[in-house]
Amino acid sequence: MQAEFDERGFGWWALEARETGEFIGRAGLDEVGEDMPFTVTNGACCLIAGGGTTTREGKRVDCGCDNDGYLYGYPNKTAAVWNISYPAPGSDTSVSTPITKMYQ
Incomplete structure (x- = not known):
């Protein structure tokens, strides 16, 4: 994920619960493809x-x-x-x- 972020200037982030530091998911930006509705x-x-x-x-x-x-x-x-x-x-x-x- 970091390599894509460095290459494009945008990408995905790991989300952690503030209180526990537990991984709770991902969020971010991705390229739009021709096959997307x-x-x-x-x-x-x-x-x-x-x-x-x-x-x-x-x-x-x-x-x-x-x-x-x-x-x-x-x-x-x-x-x-x-x-x-x-x-x-x-x-x-x-x-x-x-x-x-x-x-x-």
Whole structure:
């Protein structure tokens, strides 16, 4: 754990009970991977599809969501808040929406 912390500047810490010094768990930060589920602003939990994907309305579907929705493309990670696109209802256009949570 210390080597990863030194290399990246962040990582995991061991947690101890203040009164006894007993090890009680770990906490910290880790890198976000492409295969982690995420939540978008409407509350839907989504996951990037692996392997072969399908198309809808002539566009490649890259993510499926627990509300039977789907997303196009991969998260745009160039800004502090990541975004991803979804099909606008009743339209041929895509709408960008913020990703609100990433899970590990």
